Amino acid sequence: MAGVWIISENRERALELLNIGRQLAAKMGTHVSALLYQDREEVQGCISHGADEVMLLPPLSSDQSPDTYIPVIIEEAKKRDPDLILLPATARGKDMAARIAARLDVGLCSSCIALSFDDGSKSLVMERLAYGGVAVQKVICTARPAMASIPPRTFEKAVPDEGRQGQIRELPAPAPSAAKILERKVKERAAKDISEARAVVCVGRGIDKKEDLALARQLADVLGGEIGCTRPIAEEFHWLPEEVCIGLSGIQVKPDIYLGIGVSGQVQHVTGIRNARVIAAVNKDENAPIFKVADFGIIGDLYDVVPKLVNELKK
Amino acid sequence: MPSIIACFKWVVDEAYIRRGPSGDLDFSSVDYKISEYDRNAIEEAVRSKEALGGKAIAITVGVPQATKSLKDALSRGCDQAYFVADASFNNLESSQTAFILAEVISTRIEQYDLIICGEGSSDLYAQQVGPRLAEKLCIPCISFVQKFSIDKNQIVAERRVEEGVEVIAAPLPALVTVLPDINVPRIPGVKDTLMAGKKPTVTITKDELPPVGETLLLTVGLAASRMERSCEMFGTDAQEIARFVGSLRKRGVVG
Numbered sequence: 001m002a003g004v005w006i007i008s009e010n011r012e013r014a015l016e017l018l019n020i021g022r023q024l025a026a027k028m029g030t031h032v033s034a035l036l037y038q039d040r041e042e043v044q045g046c047i048s049h050g051a052d053e054v055m056l057l058p059p060l061s062s063d064q065s066p067d068t069y070i071p072v073i074i075e076e077a078k079k080r081d082p083d084l085i086l087l088p089a090t091a092r093g094k095d096m097a098a099r100i101a102a103r104l105d106v107g108l109c110s111s112c113i114a115l116s117f118d119d120g121s122k123s124l125v126m127e128r129l130a131y132g133g134v135a136v137q138k139v140i141c142t143a144r145p146a147m148a149s150i151p152p153r154t155f156e157k158a159v160p161d162e163g164r165q166g167q168i169r170e171l172p173a174p175a176p177s178a179a180k181i182l183e184r185k186v187k188e189r190a191a192k193d194i195s196e197a198r199a200v201v202c203v204g205r206g207i208d209k210k211e212d213l214a215l216a217r218q219l220a221d222v223l224g225g226e227i228g229c230t231r232p233i234a235e236e237f238h239w240l241p242e243e244v245c246i247g248l249s250g251i252q253v254k255p256d257i258y259l260g261i262g263v264s265g266q267v268q269h270v271t272g273i274r275n276a277r278v279i280a281a282v283n284k285d286e287n288a289p290i291f292k293v294a295d296f297g298i299i300g301d302l303y304d305v306v307p308k309l310v311n312e313l314k315k
Numbered sequence: 316m317p318s319i320i321a322c323f324k325w326v327v328d329e330a331y332i333r334r335g336p337s338g339d340l341d342f343s344s345v346d347y348k349i350s351e352y353d354r355n356a357i358e359e360a361v362r363s364k365e366a367l368g369g370k371a372i373a374i375t376v377g378v379p380q381a382t383k384s385l386k387d388a389l390s391r392g393c394d395q396a397y398f399v400a401d402a403s404f405n406n407l408e409s410s411q412t413a414f415i416l417a418e419v420i421s422t423r424i425e426q427y428d429l430i431i432c433g434e435g436s437s438d439l440y441a442q443q444v445g446p447r448l449a450e451k452l453c454i455p456c457i458s459f460v461q462k463f464s465i466d467k468n469q470i471v472a473e474r475r476v477e478e479g480v481e482v483i484a485a486p487l488p489a490l491v492t493v494l495p496d497i498n499v500p501r502i503p504g505v506k507d508t509l510m511a512g513k514k515p516t517v518t519i520t521k522d523e524l525p526p527v528g529e530t531l532l533l534t535v536g537l538a539a540s541r542m543e544r545s546c547e548m549f550g551t552d553a554q555e556i557a558r559f560v561g562s563l564r565k566r567g568v569v570g
Contacts, residue, residue: 010477065481067456091476095458098443102413102450107532110441129540130439131329135340137439138536142529179455179485182471187479199569223569235496242475242496249352249434249495257568267329274542278568280559293542296562300551308553312560313569 004028005085005145006051007035007073007096009066011042013088015049015157017150020115021086022050022158024124027117030083035073035171037066047166049158054166058173067096068177074103076171082145084124089149097149107141112148132248133271151252153195187243194244199225200255200276202246203239204269205232206262206283206302210239215306216261222313223257230269247272261302265290282306316369317428317465317487321360322416322448323353323373323388325381326438334539347380349387352433354500355493360431361392362498367465370394372424376415378405382518389511390503396514397423401521408530409443416444417451418524423517429470430490434459445492455485458492 004025008014014034025032031052036042043054055076057069077085077100085100087093089111101108109126117124124146130137141147194200201220203213213227220227227244234245246253248268254275261282263269270293273279280296281288282305291297298305328348333341349357360371373388374397375381385396399415407415420427430452432445449456457463461480463472470489474481503511521527549559563569 065483091459091474094442095446095456098409098446099450099456101443101531102410102447105410105528105531107408107410107530108441108443109532110443125535130537131327131332131340132437132440133540134329134332134334135537136540137534140533140535141531142533143531177455179457179483179489181481182484183482184478185480185482231495236499248440257563270542274540278563278566279544280563291546291548293544294546295544295566296547296549296559298549298551298555298559305551305556308551308556309560312556315560 002081002083003031003033003053005033005035005077005082007085007087007093009037009092010088010090011045012157013090013093013152014042014046016153016155017086017088018046018050019158020150020155021084024084024115024117027119028083028124033082037069043168045160048160048162048164050164052166054168056168056170058170060174061176063180063182064177065179065181066092067099067179068174070096070099070103070174072171072174073100077104077145084146084148086147087149089151094149097147101147104145106143106145106147107139108147108149109139109141110149112150113154115148129248129271132267133274134267153252153254194226194228194246194253195251197226197253197255199223199257200228200246200253200259201225202228202230202258202260202263202273203233204230204260204263206264207233210237212303213239215302218310219259219261219306219313222310223259225255225257228253230263230266260290260294261306263290264288265293282309317363317367318369318372318424318426319360319363320372320374320420320424320427320430321353321357321388321393322430322432322444323357323375323384324350324412324436324438325375325377325384326350326436329438338539338541340537340539347383349384350433350437352435352437352495354391354433355495355497356431356433357388357391357393358498358500359493360429363429363465364394365392369428372397372427374416374419375399376404376407376412378402385516386508386511387503389514389516390507391501392507394514396516397519398516399519399521399524403521406534408532409441409447410531411527412444413447413451414527415524416448419519420448421452423519428487429465430454430488432490432492434492434494442492445490449490452488452490455489456491457483457485457489459494460491461494461497463491
């Protein structure tokens with residue numbers, strides 16, 4: 001037995017995990033199994049994107065959360081002894097990964113950003129950020145299976161190969177969980193999704209009042225992008241919704257251009273922008289840490305600089 | 316009246332970590348603090364106690380020097396604190412911390428209704444101790460909670476997930492991990508600090524616990540993260556602004 005398992009409740013994340021899972025499985029000389037909840041229609045998609053086997057879990061009643069599946073997954077893992085289990089580092093994924101790891105009594109690399117298999121030592125070295133992003137920590141799981149949760153969009157989606165064949169296996173239904181979902185409130189997005197935006201204008205504490213967000217909006221409009229913010233703007237002032245808060249405990253963005261206005265550049269925030277192609281910043285404090293991680297910086301008052309930038313960009 | 320446990324970690328303040336000459340990390344001038352996310356856990360435990368009666372218990376696992384953190388936690392309104400201390404507890408991994416916490420909570424604390432953890436620690440931010448602890452104690456776990464209420468023998472919590480919010484009910488005792496925006500932690504005053512010195516604390520040593528297992532996640536490298544950027548600086552006059560925008564155009568990131 002053995003194999004690389006991927007567990008994802010959502011198609012996008014599953015395709016990303018299938019991509020890295022497939023690459024690792026090839027190096028490790030093993031196969032890929034995907035665990036799917038409910039959705040039979042996704043079976044062929046998973047197989048053509050790299051799964052050799054799909055383990056299909058039966059549907060849950062509407063008041064049950066996917067973590068209800070944990071005992072079934074544990075039983076199956078004990079029986080089949082996978083080499084590696086990958087989950088997405090989403091809210092549910094992170095929670096489920098830690099709980100599966102606890103029950104299997106194994107290690108878990110949370111929010112893993114790179115994995116490499118060393119053929120000589122047969123060990124899987126995983127990387128993650130630590131100390132708010134100041135450091136890169138390399139870890140090895142000392143017990144089987146190794147486990148990692150991987151942040152959304154860390155890897156590209158797998159490329160389909162329509163000719164691929166795979167097995168399907170049905171897993172038993174779990175016993176209902178003591179926790180019940182009373183209600184699901186689907187987010188009415190107050191803002192556009194900034195995780196996919198090509199340009200992101202980020203507002204920090206340098207902005208004096210909520211009305212001045214209009215300046216940031218103008219800049220975002222000429223750049224064809226969206227507005228994000230640092231934690232205090234969302235959490236303390238509530239000027240922008242939590243869903244556009246960029247950083248370690250918020251959203252990680254990877255736009256072509258990130259432009260911070262009045263952003264000091266605390267490390268937790270910078271962790272959320274490290275994959276931007278170009279980082280630019282406007283801040284009146286020449287010692288602001290953001291300038292150390294920026295490609296281009298303007299030392300100046302944003303109220304003076306931003307209107308000038310808008311004009312220049314319109315040219 | 317509920318008995319509420321807040322778990323917290325005494326961590327290196329990452330603002331004091333310096334980058335050494337060869338990309339190593341210099342911890343020589345670091346200071347320590349209660350992990351930011353855990354301040355939200357403590358605050359929420361204290362607020363719940365203030366609303367419902369009962370008591371708020373703080374618990375931490377760490378090196379003996381972390382004893383300072385107890386007064387800090389107690390000054391934030393907890394009624395008593397448990398401190399599991401050993402010199403070897405400086406680099407515990409999530410599975411070990413969860414094991415120790417589970418052991419102490421199940422053997423030393425007579426009765427509890429709710430355990431509150433932060434969403435992650437501000438040093439390693441593995442976000443595992445809460446869910447692992449719930450599994451060890453075999454109690455329901457609701458993570459990433461933005462709001463909750465306790466009603467008789469159940470908790471009703473709003474859990475934030477990617478698509479929105481799930482309202483979840485679970486029987487007590489249960490564990491929640493709370494998001495940083497659930498509250499704004501109080502800043503203790505002089506009176507709070509003075510009172511903190513009079514509150515009971517219990518110190519538990521490693522010898523009083525069953526053996527703690529080996530690490531399940533071995534750190535094989537820790538180095539400064541690199542962000543190599545050109546750090547080119549510009550002024551604010553018309554010419555400089557034009558040069559700045561020109562640089563962005565040259566990189567092909569603006570039209």
